[in-house]
Amino acid sequence: MTRVVFAPDSFKGTIAAADAARVLAEAWASVDPGVSPVLRPMADGGEGTVAAFAAAVPGARRMPITVDGPAGHPVDTAWLLLPASDDAPDGTAVIDMASTSGIELLDELRPWDADSRGFGQAIAAALDHGVSRLVLGIGSSASTDGGTGMLRALGARFLDARGAETAPGARGLGDIASADLSALRPAPEVRVLTDVTNPLTGARGAAAVFGPQKGLTDPSDQQQTDAALERLARLLALDPAVPGSGAAGGVGAALIAWGGTLLPGAAEVAHLIGLADAIAAADAVVTGEGAYDGQSGDGKVPSFVASLAAASGVDAVLVAGLIAPDADLAPFTASASLTEVAGSPASALADTHRWLHEAGRRLALAMRGSGPASGS
Incomplete structure (x- = not known):
């Protein structure tokens, strides 16, 4: 049985972290029905x-x-x-x-x-x-x-x-x-x-x-x-x-x-919700936020989650509303952008739940080796 931790931040203004974690877990289960999901929605002190x-x-x-x-x-x-x-x-x-x-x-x-x-x-x-x-x-x-x-x-x-x-x-x-x-x-x-x-x-x-x-x-x-x-x-x-x-x-x-x-x-939210221990016992962790760019490596949720995954030798997977050209994707085994999956920023914003589910499904396929995480 695959154990996957879902630890996204909120996609600001479109979907709360707890809802994003749930949608991603459901998407993963549509590809891997035997998955054991662990929901750990994250925040950095702001919304959610x-x-x-x-x-x-x-x-x-x-x-x-x-x-x-x-x-x-x-x-x-x-x-x-x-x-x-x-x-x-x-x-x-x-x-x-x-x-x-x-x-x-x-x-x-x-x-x-x-x-x-x-x-x-x-x-x-x-x-x-x-x-x-x-x-x-x-x-x-x-x-x-x-x-x-x-x-x-x-x-x-x-x-x-x-x-x-x-x-x-x-x-x-x-x-x-x-x-x-x-x-x-x-x-x-x-x-x-x-x-x-x-x-x-x-x-x-x-x-x-x-x-x-x-x-x-x-x-x-x-x-x-x-x-x-x-x-x-x-x-x-x-x-x-x-x-x-x-x-x-x-x-x-x-x-x-x-x-x-x-x-x-x-870091403090992760400590108080026991995220490091959850990741250490998992096969992969899925994280994300609304926009992932060159500044996201400075203490933001996805980069921090990726650092915990690296410390435990666990694959980290990223999903974001938008992934900027200057974003450092090296810490992630796979990634997907809702903007690219949906075809445009407007489409991604208009139905975030739908495209987040689709991005999560594609990432699960990519991690199983069944197909590319297109849109990444």
Whole structure:
């Protein structure tokens, strides 16, 4: 019996990691009915982080909650409670920014007013439950608020020169004259998952690099926000040059100030779901993401999964929505691009489930030696 681990990331905006793993496993079984599939959907701290843990950890429980979304409107979401363990006797909470304060929760970009309050509200709910540890994924954020919304939900206050609360989002950053952290809730063990190493400020900082993705497109607005983040860092006694502090519009910095530890997202998710052990006991592992290019080798899910496979002498197989010409495919025994299998990017996006299934079927044939993985 062939044992295959399915450990894709989400194909952003089209199919979640857990669904992608299921579709690929079904496709593989259509070619090899005797396959023993092991589903380990992956994430790197962004979209799908909660779902990845929910699929991989027995006994995980979704805890429904309503939070203020990035535009202030109610969002029905959930955090995930992992069972108690020796190092987390009261359980671990997994919370992702994508489902609480994420950019995909916005109907339109709100560069000045979107904030991270909902993420903080979910954290507060987990603390109220009494968990021993927080695992926080901070990808796919909607705001550049320096994490002030999140910290406010945890008890902090950010005041202007007259002692009044400043406006939420990037709009109020420049008015902050003092930070009152006296009522800030104490942090348990906090593991922060991110694949971003950018500092808080400067040419590679939150406003300059990620601001435009959130609608902060005017260079003068970026400079203004960057200066405000610099002042916020001083108030939080934080070095703005710390790698990763610019993640999620500065939420990385706020979590460092709260006592959190920033960790490479893919590696930490893999550790917590036992991916290395699953791969070591398998004959092959199938991984993937929406677009695989020359930068995907820098800590992204497929390259990290391939490194685990190489360490155990296991074949790694890649499927991606698009495989760029500069992509390094050397770590993979076989690969397939949905764009090529479907015939065009538009077709691949229009029916991702169908073409993912077809790509998985072709890869299974290629691994059995029954045919080429055309479309690779």
